Amino acid sequence: MKRILLSLAALAAVSAAPLAAQAAPWQSINQRQANLEQRIDQGVRSGELTRAEAARLRGEFRSIARLEASYRRSHGLSMRERADLDARFDRLSRQVVAEKHDRQDRDHRRG
Template identity: 70%
Template sequence: MNRMNRMIAVFGLVALAAPGVASAAPWQSINQRQARLDQRIDQGIRSGALTRNEAVRLRGEFRQIVSLESRYRRNGLSLQERRDLDRRFDSLSARVRIDKNNRRAYR
């Protein structure tokens, strides 16, 4: 009976912890990340938060990452390549955020 109680307790803890872990950091596929970054750049252009030059530079970096992804996918996307793409998307996302929120907003 003691073993059964432990199993019930473990399943209970897992059931309680799983929703919190799942919502802590939602994972996005590469395609979702690409679409979201593209939307953020478009929104920045429409709102005036991004200048034309900033948008051109960000779009160029975006296209380079998409091209790299295509090369990686030719032979199957390895875990290392996936991590590289994630790192590059994180970096581009940070640049979009910085460019959208730079000093021009205070003029």
């Protein structure tokens, strides 16, 4: 039984490798945080994000940062926790894009 499970696990790892190679290069959590923070700030400066949108996005950002700190305090980041944080950052990144392109802006004179 153990051999079958190990064989299946090895097969799954080998078949998943090409998918990982096609994905965007992995960024550290710190890089992702800096990138998202910069995108939010840029959206506010350009007027693509309203103050309310930016506040909501920053609140979500702080929530993820607190969760990361909690994970690190308890025992360091496991692969599962990294995956969880990555998924949360992916979701926040999509929210930033959506908010920046929802045609609401600070300067209502722009068309």
